[in-house]
Structures are given as structure tokens and as C-alpha cells.
Amino acid sequence: MSQRRIGVYVCHCGGNISDYVDVEQVAREIGAEEDVVVAKTAMFTCSDATQSEMEDDIRQFKLDGLVVASCSPKLHTLTFRAVAERAGLNPYQYTQVNVREQCSWAHTDDREGATAKAERLVQAGVARTRLTEPLVPLKVETVPRTLIIGGGITGLRAAIGLADIGIEVVLVEKEREVGGWVDRLATMHSSRQRPQELIAGLREAIHHRPGITVFTEAQVIAKGGTFGNYEVTIAVRRNEDHPISIHVGSIIVATGFDVYQPELGEYGYGIEGVLTLPEFQEVLRESEGSLKYHGRPVETIAYVYCVGSRESEDQGDAHTYCSRYCCTATVHTALEVFKHNPKMRQYHLYRDMRTYGEYELLYSESRKKGSRYLKFAPENPPSIQKAGEPKGEHLTVTVHDQLTSNQELTISADLVVLVTGMIPRENVDLVHTLKLPVGKGGFYNEIHPKLRPVETVVDGVMLAGTCQNPKTAAESVAAGLAAATQSASILKKGQVQLDPQVAVIDEARCNQCGECLSACPYEAIASRPLTDDDKGPRRYVINAATCKGCGGCVPVCPVEAIGVKGYTPDEIRAMIDGLLREVVAPV
């Protein structure tokens, strides 16, 4: 006896699928399956013509389930959900089956195998669809205001961007002044202005926009509410006893980075004249005319690259990543030094030069101006010693240069600059308050670096700039503007829909053991007393607005009372059955 009325559409995708999979056979065989009311193929399921054919079928055959076997769900899930919705079918009763990326294209060498696999995948899709139930997204009104945490160049540019689109901004900066690292630099490539002028210009721009409120020496200490209407609490240092409470629709985290601080003795750090790149920039900023350090004229500088970057995995807490900004920043700094003294002797001790893109031009220019580049092997790094004799030069640098058959070279230098990398900034309280996803190396994780580059799984909480990973200022600003656009596109609509595919507890199965309470990192699970007696029986519930649908709580439950809608244990078992069942050809 048929209980469901499912329509199945198998796509040719021109020939992308049908060249390698016998789609007609797949449709024929699935058409014989119980509950399948209509099974068809289409040249392009995503075409307007097929979309309206599906809509007609849904209405005519009174379908209560839809399966589309075509490309990856990354591409057309929203297209077909909309088809369902237009025809009056709940969009969550549709299942996408990937028979292109995960079938025809992966098995172009085996038509028989690919066809058999496609049949099993579609069977699994039908099996899942049988168990789907209508889901309704929660609708939430949004507040047209964004909280930006961090007033570095990323946060400042995002604030201006948002204000100009008509979204109010509250910017919270923990230091006395906004500006971040850029405000501390002596010089910056790819900007005609000096860094301080650049930041002063942004401060001015913010000052002239009444839609932006800035709190300095301030921190976000609590977050309540849900997406679209978060209630955040801000503590301002001058007035700590009276925290401020503000409602915002979304949050952009732009808390930036820190610079790696070498250990004493690491590449001679601690010896007078051995500086990190930011320390050297400070010397440069304070020098007028010829370059001096502690009153001594500087004539030779050696730069050691990749300090605190690209470390070997075996070191505990290693910073294995490339910090991106530093090669170019150093090459540019050296060009600035030539402006102080065109005769300066500058040696660059590097592992690989990563002045990517147009920054290659800076690298060429620095070589033309006289910078010398020596390549060392990571297993044989340069060593830095205080020079024996207190003559003119101060430090002795020994390096094995791979470009001259690993010859040992000795450089006498007045200054050694350690080109230190970017590391994640410590922000334990904020991570806890906002439930920020901390990823590889301690930076925060977006959902996907290319496909969803500023969103986190916490709806309405976005990331931008160097809190995500090392970036140059221009890359940080691009991320800041992306987060601003994303934020505005959500808040301008006035309301948001929350994904209904979240976890639920089946109260009939739940034995009130309470195991799940601590399993959710988003604190979405709560227990409430069933009676007035606080010690009496309790019920366990999941807040649909805070649950992210990760399912982390699911395996914790001893009695299988929790399931993520759309991914319930029953649905997954049905798919497993579908994937294993031999296809029986219709007679």
C-alpha cells in the first residue's frame, strides 16, 4: 500500500550525466519503486521548462515528496526548494541526489558501475524522502543595527560601509583609540598615505556618520537573544559598574591578530640590535634623515624571514602556516630604508620569497636598489652572535646560502631584523561569549573559506580580517566589506528565516538522564522541571533558535532520543538500506 507520493527527476545535464550513466534505465527502475508516483528524465532539470513541469506534476499528482538526481547539492538545492514551495510542497520534503560530481564524473570509465551506483543513490534518496516531514523555518524580525567588535582597519572600513548602506553600527574597541596595528606601523605598501594618515582619515569619516557609535576601552561581556535580535552587553572601562545593553541584528568580529614574539635567544633575540619587524618599524618611524639605533649610525641590516611562521609540525604549538603579509612588508620596509640611506647594505635571509601578485614588482625594485637575497634551508637556519670586538659593527650573522652551493657566509651587521609572523590574538572571554569557532592554529573558522568566507555557523555572527587568518591590510578590508554586505543583505529584509534542520528531542523516548546537557557547545539544550517541584521530574528540550544542527549531541544520548531533522537516525538507516539494496529491474 502506497503511503507517500514521490516524484523523481533524473537529469541528463546535457551529457554530463547521461554520457556515463544510463539515466533512462535509472528512471525506469526507480519508477517501479513503491511510493514513486512519477519518475522522469530531463535534459536539464534546472531549466525553466523542467522546473515548471515539476510544479505541474506536484500539483497534478498531489506529490508529497520530490527527488532530484542531478548535480551537487551545493548548486541547486535552493532552486528546487523554490520549485517545491511554488507548487505548494514543503521544501524540506525534497531530497537532492548527487549523480554528477559523485557519480557520472567520478566513473567516466565505467558506465555499468556508474549506472548501478546512480540507481542505489536514487533509491537512498527516495528512502530518505519517504521519512521527511514538513519543516517550517522560524521567522525572526531583525534589528537594523550591527555590532562590530574591533576597530582595526577591518572594523573601521566595515563600519563605514554599513553606515553608507543605511545600517546603524555600534563599534566596540578595547584600546583607548581605534586603529589597530596599522596605526602603529611606520610605513605600508599599497597605500599612498602614511599609515597614521590613513587611520586619521577613517576616524574622521566615522565621526561624520551619525549612524556609527564608537565605544573605546570597551568589551563585549555578554550575548543573549537570537539571530536578528541579539542583546549584547558592553562594559566600558570608565564606567564599569554600568554596562550598556544594546540590541543588534548581527555581529561582525574583527578582532585582528598579534605579532609573534620570539623567545629570548631565538635568532639572538635579546642581544642589543636584534629587533622584530614591528620594533624596527618603530625605530624607522622615529628616525629623521639618516638611520640611527641607540645613537649609533646604521649602515648594514640583515633581515631573517619566517620567524614564527612555517614552523615544523614537530614543535609543540607550532605556527605551521605562512603569515602572508611579512615577505612583502619587509621588502617594502627595505625600500623605505633606502630613502633614508641609498647606500645602506641590506641582506635578506629568506626561505622562499612570497611577494605574490603585483608585489613581485616591489621585490624586483628592491633588488635593483641593491638589496641582497640569501636563501637558507629551514633545517640550517642562520645564527646571530654579538661581535667579539666592539668595532663599528655590532652583530655577526652566519648563514649557509643555498644559492651559492650552501657556502657559509658571515655578515657583520648593525641591526638584525627578525621578520615575525602573525599569530592569533588571545580573546578567551570573547570566544566563550560569542561561541566563536576556533580552528587551525587558533584563528577563527568561517563556514568555508571560498564558498562562505565571512559567515560562521552561528547565524548572524560574521568574521572579517586577520582574526580569520593572516592577511594584508587590503585583504582584511576586502573581508570587512564582504561582512558588511552580508550583514546588510540580511538586515535590510527586516526578517530572517532560521534553518529548521536542527536537533529535536523525542520526549517519548527521552529517559531524562541529562547526558545531553553538557554536549552542546552552543548551550541550546535545557532542562525544565515538569512540576513546581524543582527536584522532581524534568523535561529536556532543544532551543530551535540557538541549535546549529551540528548533531554533536546526537551520539551522546543513550536511547536515541535526539535527531537532527533531515538527518535522523531513521532517515540515515533508510538511506543505508537504499544504498545496499540490489536494484530489481521491472518486468
Place this chain on the structure above:
Amino acid sequence: MTASETIKDTALPRILVFSTNNISDPGVDLAGSAHLHYSPNVVTISVPCSSGIRPSLIEYALQEGFDGVFVAADGEECAYLSDCSERTARNLATVQQWMEAHHWEPQRLRMGAICSVCAESFVSYVQGFSHTLAQLGPRGGQDHGV
């Protein structure tokens, strides 16, 4: 297609991959987009996060007929949980205990980090796994824990 090829295909070990929507699925998709070939008896079920896979589901897959299960974990890239790998590993340890108790070869369960650009490593993982399972021979000896 000759008869002998059909036999070859059906003899290929059946592998179920649990993959994640945001991180490993794009990697598996990319393998297809690059037309990298692997056994058509490798099939995927996508879930939001690998830490949400109930051990009983993996056990079910083995009992019902899969020769091996591969969990493509997000590792440190997981956007939901910073302890995703630990949680997933803990769940798999439960499955391993169950496998031992029911005389399943431990090689039939694997976990590996597959990221969104890991097309080649995905293919080499599943092909290697296919090979291992083929050498183990058909499921059968074990008491299936039913």
C-alpha cells in the same frame, strides 16, 4: 561491457563514506569534477558534522552489508565544534569496541581528515581502503552483532 567486467565490479568492496556538508563534501565533489576515478562501489551519505554520527549507524551499515565504513572528518576545519575530531574519535572508539566484540576486522573502519580541496587524498584514501578490504576478503566469518 563484458561478463567478466560485471563480475569485477560487483566484487569490488562496498564502502560507505560519511562525509560532511561543508568541508569534506566539496572535496569529494572536487574529485568528481576533476574526473579522478575511484570504485563505483564507494557511496556517500552527507551529514552536518562528523561528530554527530551515532556509532549504531556505522554498526548498522556493517551489519547490513557494507564491507567497510570511512568517516571523512573535518578535523580542525570544523565550523561547529572545536573538539570535533576528539568527539568523532570517541564515537569511533565505541564502534571499534563493538567490532572487536563481534569479531569484525578492525581494518573495516577508517577515519581521515578530508577538506574541501582534498580531491586527490580522498581518492587515494578510498582506493587504498578498497584494496585493503579486497585483501581481507568478503565479510562472513564474523558474528555480525545482530
